[in-house]
Amino acid sequence: MAHAARKADLSSTLADANIRLDGGVESIVRNAWIVGGVGIVAALAWAFLSGSGAERIGRVWIVTYSFVLSIALGGLFFTIVQHLTRAGWSVVVRRIAEAYAANLRWMWLLFAVPVLLLLVTGKFGYVFPWADLAHMREVHPDEATLVEKKTAYLNVPFFLLRSTAYLAIWAALGWFFWRRSTEQDADGGIAATERMQRWAPAGIILFGLSTTFAAFDWIMSLNPAWFSTIFGVYFFAASCTSAFAAMIVALVLLERRGKLVGVVTAEHFQDLGKLLFAFGIVFWAYIAFSQYMLIWYSNQPETTGWYIARQMGGWKWLSIALLFGHFVIPFLLLVSKHPKRYTTTLLFVAAWMLVFSWLDLYWLVMPQIPEGLATATSYRALAEENAGVSTRLADPLNWLALLGFVGLFVGSTLRTLAGHALIPVRDPRLAESLAFENM
């Protein structure tokens, strides 16, 4: 019977050589960290040499940080939901998500250091305009009158307090699930699973609220007069895109290196592909469309400026690229079951989605509301005036910063994984996951 055969190879399937990283990983970790360090130094050097202002440096930092953060937060979300639903199929892929989320224990540094630098140099208000109301009153008096009403929320001490809370919550949750899961590798008890299941509901609520308000504070408040109730959900959808794509990339690359053979199968890849398709592509598009359509249709001057900024000059092309690259094309590529089961196509789509998830964050953070918006006589005139606005995607600052943060993130993820098995080897539902088949 198939089952007897499966039992027989279980010992070779679960052998250390198959489910643990080789010693060679140490050098990869070192190289990743070197790339990360060099990337950050080079980004800073380039920024100073090319004379990028504090505002641009700060915003590129937010894009880059929110990109790696979205992978870690999406990993946290995936982990919590598996415990919340007592999922069986996902056990063999969960460790990767846990490792992404475990990065949250140090990633607060990537937030805290730049914020402190901005505060010390007095440039905080260049990035978060609400922190420098005097300047805002000069440049955008209309906006300033609106923003003045928000100072009870948008002020530096409260911002720091809230940010600390989000970072602490994420670090605690990421570390909690990583520790319980790896402890179980050693003791094999179901108590760890029960504990994780018990904390999952509180975890998901904390996750939801902290992610929402972090998106408000760190991204939405860059245009402090603008507001959208769905914005937190939008960032959540973006996290799903990044994290599910990053999980697929990691698992396919492990498979290519001869790891997890017979453990993570086409069945699991198909399911991860479904999740990427459903949450990272379709749900994202649904949320993005809801926000755009309602603001476009209602056409109120308080809120349309944010989209007008994204329809001017080079941003117009990036907006169109997102529509096709983040939704239409990957939708068509992934809608059938075959590309989800064939790792080459799945890897391609996942890598593609990572690129577009970064572009999406760039698109959220970087555009500036055109200066002449309030006084423009017509949309056409404004568009002509701003036809030359560039997205500055080619600016090496973007790529060096990305290299830096991703290098640190990859190095740290591998370092975290190196000491442990690549799957929760003694999870009580491991057998169910190994035997899992679609339909």
Added chain:
Amino acid sequence: MTTLPIERAYLPSGEVDNTDERPGERAELVLGHETFHQVTETVCRVTEARRPPLVWTLGFLFSLMLTGMLGAMVTYLIVTGVGVWGLNNPVAWAFDITNFVFWVGIGHAGTLISAILFLFRQKWRTAINRFAEAMTIFAVICAGLFPGIHIGRVWMAYYLFPLPNQMEMWPQFRSPLLWDVFAVSTYFTVSLLFWYVGMIPDLATLRDRATGRIRQIAYGLFALGWRGSHRHWHRYERAYLLLAALSTPLVLSVHSVVSFDFAVSQLPGWHTTIFPPYFVAGAIFSGFAMVVTLAVPARQLFGLKDIITIRHLENMNKVILVTGCMVGYAYAMEFFIAWYSGSMYEQFAFINRAFGQYWWAYWIMVSCNVLTPQLFWFRRIRTSIWGMFILSLFVNVGMWFERFVIIVTSLANDFLPSSWDHFTPTWVDSLTMLGAFGLFFTLFLLFCRYLPMIAMAEVKAIMPAAHADGHGGGDGHGGGERARVDPNARDGGKP
């Protein structure tokens, strides 16, 4: 391995708690039925009994009476005009649209259970999907009534559709009200197809068991010549999967389009970007509450406790808790962003909701939708029959009031204080609303009596006996042995 059910002191007699699940084991979903035939007997018994239970007859007569009242109210409305409702100048939408949104929302649980839970491989859905889907159909019928009668001149209702005509008059394609016509009619069509296609094997079972000529012909006609051959099953599974995939976006799209009816406007309290997902979450919330409201008495009345077990009910209560929290999140976002926007109109709209002329409606909504569902955090309440029944009624009430609050408070106090007014429902408004419940329950009771209330074929597929080669359980050992346990022993191998 499976975790075995336990009889708990706090549960009523005959109730078995199968909500426990040790990690690594899976609880049994069908209790007390060891063979497929027993499931067939349990389910078919309901429609084959010579007489329905007395409660059914009384309930049916009462519902029929309410339906008659609905007919009278609609006739009175058409003959007299919309003046018989309490509408006034700023409040041109009130009970009619509240009822419409409420009923469309009720339908969503059925689609979620049949489509999304199917794609998520939630096996417990099989016990409840059939009547949840039936509920969807009947709820959409109730919903469809209201836009039709609210247009004033009902004899012009065909203008809702873009029909070519010699005057070349077309509906406004940019209006979400027209999108609603398409969204709801697509939803109804796909839901009906899904429900019917899923029912074909069970209709064939009823046909094969039928003893009377009428039953043989009626079920035979709708069973479409189903013989249960491999080819039939193959086609059936294919169709089912495709319909599930088609229905999934409908779960999101229908209520999103309903939310557009409000959110595309510029009215504070209506125009907010979170409306589409918020309405969807609210719809699933109210729909599941209605499923619990119906499932609790139905399983009691028709002896289905071993198929719709406490575990099924508990799972639904968890869905209610989750979606209730999402709705609470949306309320919080609306309130926060109204303040954060810095716009006095936005701020006024929300303060007016909580403390203005309809403050009581707002607090009913918050209490029933956000506060009381939190009791479902307690397992004792999640598994208590009375607890869940009462809480589900609260949710039904709360979700009706949610729509009332959104629609009426925003309209009654808009930008210009001189145009403010107060909406008071007339007796026609109230009786029409009640009558719609009558229509819904009439259809639902007829369904219970004449159609297979449980998807027998699907329930059988999740029983251990269907997986004798060992695919059933967590560790690869299915219920092969368990399937041979003495079928008369109620809790088979209880330790």
